Each structure stands twice: as structure tokens, then as C-alpha cells.
Amino acid sequence: MAAACLIQVSGSRLPAAYVEAPFPSEPAIMSPDIQTEPNVHLFDARGVARRFRHSAIFGAVGVLRSGETMRFVNDHDPLPLINQLHERLGEHLTVTYRQREPGAVVVDFGISDLPVE
Template sequence: MSVLTLASTPEDAEALRGAEAHRARLAGELAARVAMLLEAVNRDPSAADRIHAGLVSFCDRALLPHAAAVEATLYPAAHGMPEVRLLIESLIGEHRCLAALVDTLRAAPRPADAAADARAVQVLFEEHVAKENGLVLPLLAMSPDVSLAALLADMHRRLAQDTEDSSDHNSEEGQDMRDGQTMETGGCGGVCGCGGAEETAEPELDVREVPHALRHATVFGALDAVPAGSAMVLIAPHDPLPLLAQIEQRSPGRFAVEYLERGPETWRLRLSHR
């Protein structure tokens, strides 16, 4: 079923869909990283420490820069609309809360403390994204006086510049993690048999409650958090053959698929990062 997108121009309609998908990928990767941390806390403290460090790195290089770029580009335009002015002010406050929660997560002394803080970051970010996707972005897209496409282009330029600046100061932190080739796991990822990586938990991503239009982007984001040699369990309401085809097209040969359950109401698949 196609999804109706209301916008003042075709360019803004396309920009709206892209912005929603980008946020879904961020939320998906965050959810997967938090799930890996929660499952590792009681199984492997050393793995939990590494996953904790990777989660903080993801927040620093993705979530917080994204929030800053949105606040600098989209929010000023939306703040001029009386119907969302108070909402924008509250969203700016949520950015401050998100930054404070990430600082708390960074300073967590034990994996159990980090797990609780990570879950708080996840809940806040998901609620925040729901408000942006459900209210702010559609209003900007429908306004004939605003070019959402231009605002988003400016936002992505800022993000690209931030990434370039970060790379100049610290090339390790500027590494693009979304190719899924290296993660903060140490060793070789366990693929060469040298014992360089310990057992890691397999996070589960249940997309049955994710809006249909955002499911694929959410899965892509979650897969970006799965290190080589590890796996993620996907729970879906149907056999996700189109999604699997897109995963293969996006990352040829990278993920092996194993069906753990085949309906009739629930499909469970293990997606292993080779």
C-alpha cells in the first residue's frame, strides 16, 4: 500500500520521505546497540564494556550532531509557525536532556548503570523522533513559504562539515561506521579463528510495532550496528522477502539469513554479519 505524502512541492515530498527514513535508521541503530548492551550486561562484562564504548561513540558522532544540525536549520523555520512554536521550544529542551543523558551514559561506572542510562537515551530519542516525523517535518513540507528540501540540504552540509572537522582533529573518531566493516569490538571480530573476539549477544529487533513506511529504514539502521562475526534476530509479521532483497542489494553478500520461525503470525530470522 502506498503512503500519501502531503507537501507543497514534489521536491519537499521526496525530502520529507528521506528525512523520515534517516531518522528511522538512526533510531534503528540506537535500538540495536542498546539491545546488545542490555543482553551483554549479564553474559559478558568485557563485551558490555566494549559495547558501551561503541554506543557512546555512536551518540557523539551521530545522534548529538544530528540534533545540533536540526536545531540550527529546521527549528528556526518551524518556530515561526504559531501552531508549533511551543513544541519547538520543548524539542530544544529535549536536545539538552539528550546531551545530558549521553554524558551520564559516558560516565556510567558499571555496565548495569550504563544499560539503564542507554535505555533512557533510547526512549527519549524515539519519542523525540516521533514528534519531529509526525508534526514538525510535515508542517514544514506543507508550507508554501518554506523549502524543506533546501533546509535539509543545509542540514546535511552542516553534518558533513562537522564530520570533516572531527576527522581533522581525530581521524579515528571521524571514521564512517555505517559501512559495517569495523565496530568497537576489538580483535578480528572472531572471523579468523584467532580468538580475538569473545561471545556477543544477539539483539532482537521487533518491527511489528514500527510504522510500515519506516520498517525497512529501521532495519537498515539496526544492521549497521551489528559487528562482523555477530548477528541480529529480526521479528516480523510476515515473510520479509522484499526486505531481504533490499538488504542484499544494499550490502551484497554481507549478511547470511537463517529462518528461526516461519509464521503463521510471526517470522523470526537470524541475520548474521559475515
């Protein structure tokens, strides 16, 4: 398995480095290190029917407060979803890959500087 690395993305425009992160050629095993820390909430999309995933994810991200993170576990790289979240949240969203391999993707969606309601 390839060495773990984090790719940090923030802002409303995605830098080229985000797209260029390579995938290893061998199948991946999901890292057991998906436990969460304080203010990090686990969302495992693999158990949600595909046709409901984006709506469920938007709902979950939508209730996060500034300083909170949703640790998103999925079976594929959610590039269209990340673009949609950036459109909705802009500079308030950070995206950090914890694991990025075919069949095993863990992404932290962080929220910052939202106005207090």
C-alpha cells in the same frame, strides 16, 4: 504447529530452496524462543509503524559488526527486505529463518567478514 526448521541463505543470489519453504495452513503463535545469545540483538518490527520499518531495519543492520546477528521478529515474511539487504551487503549477509509461519516470522540477519573501520 509444523516442526521447526532453519533455512540458511547466504550470498547475493537467493537459491530456489529459500522461496519454496512451505507455510502451514493453520495460524501460528510466535515462538517464545526468541531470546538472544551473545552477539545476537533482538529487533521486534511489530512495534514499529510500517512506513518506518525498512529505514529502522537498515539502520539497525548497518551498525552490526562482523560476527553479530540481528534477530528480526515480524508479522509477515520480509522477502523484499531480504532482497534489499542482499543488494546492500552481498556476501556479508546471512539469513537464517528461526520461525516461518503466517503471522509469526523470526529471522536472524548475520554479518560476516566486513572490513574493520
